[in-house]
Amino acid sequence: MPLTQEQKKQYKSIGHHLKPVLTVADNGLTEGVLAEFERALADHELIKIKLTILDREARLAQIAELCKVGKADLVQVIGKMALVYRKNFSANKQLSNVHRFK
Numbered sequence: 001m002p003l004t005q006e007q008k009k010q011y012k013s014i015g016h017h018l019k020p021v022l023t024v025a026d027n028g029l030t031e032g033v034l035a036e037f038e039r040a041l042a043d044h045e046l047i048k049i050k051l052t053i054l055d056r057e058a059r060l061a062q063i064a065e066l067c068k069v070g071k072a073d074l075v076q077v078i079g080k081m082a083l084v085y086r087k088n089f090s091a092n093k094q095l096s097n098v099h100r101f102k
Contacts, residue, residue: 003073003085011046011075014101015083020050024062029069037070041086046075046097049082 003011021040024033040047049066053059063082067074072086085098093099 003075008075011083011085011098014046014097015048015075017101018046018048018083018097020048020081022047022049024049024051024053024066026053028062029065034069037066041070041072041084042088043092043095044097045088045091045099046083046085049084051080051082053080 021044022033022036027033037047037049049063051059051062053062059080060077063074063077063084066072066082067084070084070086072084075083075085077083088096091099
């Protein structure tokens, strides 16, 4: 189910204060990147990703592929930063960015 505008607004305000937990470089979506992406989403639900890819179209394609593979929703893209959300029903309330910043 896609995020509502109200949810996106709330997650953007939370995401503003987050630091990137994952960096995707020119090597693209390697096995290690995908494993770290999965772990970060499971722990934090809402994560910020930095993409150091210079080509804008390639960067957007990588973000779309990450969201597709991770079954996550894209909240926002600003420059080389992306904010991604995936609901975790058994989230640890001390680790989840959504629960910590409410």
